[in-house]
Amino acid sequence: MVSKQPSQIKRLIDLLARLPGLGPKSATRLTLYFLSRDESEVRDLAQALVAVKEGIKFCSTCHNYAERDPCPICSSLERDFCQICVVETPADLFIVESSGLYRGLYHVLGGALSPLSGIGPDDLHIEDLIDRIDLAASFNKPIKEIVLATGSSAEAESTCVYLCERLKDKDLIVTRLARGLPSGVDLEYVDGKTLKQALEFRRLA
Amino acid sequence: MVSKQPSQIKRLIDLLARLPGLGPKSATRLTLYFLSRDESEVRDLAQALVAVKEGIKFCSTCHNYAERDPCPICSSLERDFCQICVVETPADLFIVESSGLYRGLYHVLGGALSPLSGIGPDDLHIEDLIDRIDLAASFNKPIKEIVLATGSSAEAESTCVYLCERLKDKDLIVTRLARGLPSGVDLEYVDGKTLKQALEFRRLA
Numbered sequence: 001m002v003s004k005q006p007s008q009i010k011r012l013i014d015l016l017a018r019l020p021g022l023g024p025k026s027a028t029r030l031t032l033y034f035l036s037r038d039e040s041e042v043r044d045l046a047q048a049l050v051a052v053k054e055g056i057k058f059c060s061t062c063h064n065y066a067e068r069d070p071c072p073i074c075s076s077l078e079r080d081f082c083q084i085c086v087v088e089t090p091a092d093l094f095i096v097e098s099s100g101l102y103r104g105l106y107h108v109l110g111g112a113l114s115p116l117s118g119i120g121p122d123d124l125h126i127e128d129l130i131d132r133i134d135l136a137a138s139f140n141k142p143i144k145e146i147v148l149a150t151g152s153s154a155e156a157e158s159t160c161v162y163l164c165e166r167l168k169d170k171d172l173i174v175t176r177l178a179r180g181l182p183s184g185v186d187l188e189y190v191d192g193k194t195l196k197q198a199l200e201f202r203r204l205a
Numbered sequence: 206m207v208s209k210q211p212s213q214i215k216r217l218i219d220l221l222a223r224l225p226g227l228g229p230k231s232a233t234r235l236t237l238y239f240l241s242r243d244e245s246e247v248r249d250l251a252q253a254l255v256a257v258k259e260g261i262k263f264c265s266t267c268h269n270y271a272e273r274d275p276c277p278i279c280s281s282l283e284r285d286f287c288q289i290c291v292v293e294t295p296a297d298l299f300i301v302e303s304s305g306l307y308r309g310l311y312h313v314l315g316g317a318l319s320p321l322s323g324i325g326p327d328d329l330h331i332e333d334l335i336d337r338i339d340l341a342a343s344f345n346k347p348i349k350e351i352v353l354a355t356g357s358s359a360e361a362e363s364t365c366v367y368l369c370e371r372l373k374d375k376d377l378i379v380t381r382l383a384r385g386l387p388s389g390v391d392l393e394y395v396d397g398k399t400l401k402q403a404l405e406f407r408r409l410a
Contacts, residue, residue: 006260006261006270006271006272007260007272008253008256008257008260008261008272009257009261009270011253011256011257012250012253012254012256012257015249015250015253016250019235019238020234020235020238021231021234021235026226028299029225029226029296030224030225030226031257032294032295032296032299033224033225034254034257034258035257035258035261035270035295039258039259042254042255042257042258043254043255043258044220045217045220045221045251045254046250046251046252046254046255047251048213048216048217048220049217049239049247049248049250049251049254050247050248050251051213051216051217052213052214052216052217052236052239052240052247053239053240053244053247053248054244055211055213056211056213056214056240065211065214065240066211067211067212067213089237090237090240091234091237094233094237
């Protein structure tokens with residue numbers, strides 16, 4: 001079939017196979033699925049794809065994807081204006097937000113410091129964060145806590161260290177997500193680094 | 206985020222999550238991926254989706270998806286006109302064809318007989334198959350072998366039985382894909398039905 005495939009089918013399989021989590025097999029399965037569905041259904045998806053690129057901008061305050069600026073979270077009156085949760089990417093924001101456990105504001109850095117990849121402080125939305133904090137203070141709505149919700153990669157660690165340094169003069173507390181055992185695992189399956197962190201972060205039972 | 210998500214993002218996640226093999230999580234990951242890519246890249250995919258529906262028709266001979274009618278396989282001079290491989294769906298045709306092991310023609314039934322789902326012989330391209338065989342004979346290019354490459358579901362089985370019955374008066378042989386052990390498995394992992402079939406289909410070593 002490879003050689004005899006209609007060009008449109010080849011092209012769609014090729015494009016789908018490049019998507020994260022998909023390969024040639026799943027791309028082929030999806031393509032055959034689309035061929036078997038109503039044209040309107042496939043058009044809807046095509047339009048949704050274009051719409052997501054046309055309609056979505058960035059919030060100039062938190063730098064998350066948003067339909068309008070400021071985004072619904074930054075402009076919401078139900079959120080706790082005293083907390084800013086700092087995340088690396090909009091994807092991380094999605095994860096924290098969908099947990100439903102956090103009611104404060106966010107700030108998307110747009111990545112993590114990585115000297116190797118040539119990503120320095122100026123490449124991230126760090127100055128914006130400082131400005132946000134100062135602006136909030138000047139409006140007498142001071143930020144009381146910055147929650148560093150970054151990953152546990154080396155880059156994320158150094159980003160945290162850098163942020164703590166930049167924020168140390170501010171009149172607020174800086175917290176970090178706890179490191180420790182993920183839920184529902186036996187100790188025997190926990191790697192040494194995680195166990196070390198779990199011990200460091202141990203607290204009174 | 207669920208409640209605060211921009212509508213375009215919600216919609217795309219929703220549509221992607223309905224696709225086979227995808228769920229809410231992978232749909233969200235894909236949506237964030239699209240957001241992070243160039244608009245042109247996403248447009249290409251959207252256009253490929255529409256093109257596959259607009260450009261692809263069915264071959265009136267073998268009922269496979271095709272750009273033109275008859276399809277490249279039916280109109281190819283390199284294929285063996287004496288063999289017709291009968292498959293349930295274009296997806297099955299893809300699989301047989303990509304194996305590169307078969308050089309004859311195909312016939313897509315469009316499903317399998319299923320009294321429970323109310324799918325009878327008239328709902329499948331069975332008469333067309335008979336006509337193809339008769340037509341080929343009348344043009345003095347007789348079909349010598351019909352290869353039944355259907356699955357091993359109950360519906361597939363009864364479809365095979367029905368086809369054998371319909372084809373028994375024709376001057377050709379009807380073969381079926383062998384049932385047996387899949388490659389690279391230990392006997393201990395083989396279910397009873399497969400083992401039974403492997404014994405039935407056993408041959409001299």
